[in-house]
Amino acid sequence: MNIDLKIMRPAKLAGLLNSTCLGEVTSEGRVRRNVIRAGLRVGDSTKVNVLAYAAWLLASWHARRTRKRMTPVPVSPPGTPPRAVRPHPWIREFLYYGYDPGTASVVIGPMRLSSRINVPALHEFGGTVAIRNRRRRVRKAGHAGEIDVRGGRVVYSRLRTAAQVARANRLNEQLYGPMYRIATYPSRAFMGPALAAAQPSLPKLWAASVRAAS
Numbered sequence: 001m002n003i004d005l006k007i008m009r010p011a012k013l014a015g016l017l018n019s020t021c022l023g024e025v026t027s028e029g030r031v032r033r034n035v036i037r038a039g040l041r042v043g044d045s046t047k048v049n050v051l052a053y054a055a056w057l058l059a060s061w062h063a064r065r066t067r068k069r070m071t072p073v074p075v076s077p078p079g080t081p082p083r084a085v086r087p088h089p090w091i092r093e094f095l096y097y098g099y100d101p102g103t104a105s106v107v108i109g110p111m112r113l114s115s116r117i118n119v120p121a122l123h124e125f126g127g128t129v130a131i132r133n134r135r136r137r138v139r140k141a142g143h144a145g146e147i148d149v150r151g152g153r154v155v156y157s158r159l160r161t162a163a164q165v166a167r168a169n170r171l172n173e174q175l176y177g178p179m180y181r182i183a184t185y186p187s188r189a190f191m192g193p194a195l196a197a198a199q200p201s202l203p204k205l206w207a208a209s210v211r212a213a214s
Contacts, residue, residue, distance in 0.1 A: 078186035
């Protein structure tokens, strides 16, 4: 029997894989789902390139094993500078300085990015912050919401009355917890230690930069 490894129907490929000594290892449905995930480089709903499909399966298996073997980067101890989880230039690219006329001083530090939480200040000084629970929702009349929990499944329906809205909000809180949680962050200063390390060299750096007006 001649087998074309470049063009094979998903059903035929599933039958071929299941005909080994291992027995049933896949199904036509699984082959089709994998082809959709892999994209056109492997095939489409009518034909599959077996060699490309096998290469994609091997690469996916290797990627899963690599992710499992990755050792998480430990969090820096409180009182020490924060440790980057992955190499990135965010702090270096968004580190600015400016002159404050009100205090006649220069302000140096990282810029606050588009976030509701001032992360640089939390790192530097520590503190507490309220973090929004992303799974919580405020249900309103006219919209869908939780009306019951049956057999471990949440039942949703359009909310029409104030009583239904109140029940949906109660169920939402019971299922997903409070709307906010309070998180406490110990200080992991990095600008203060940097200033302390550079301070002995500052007079030499500024010696030829500031001159009296003539």
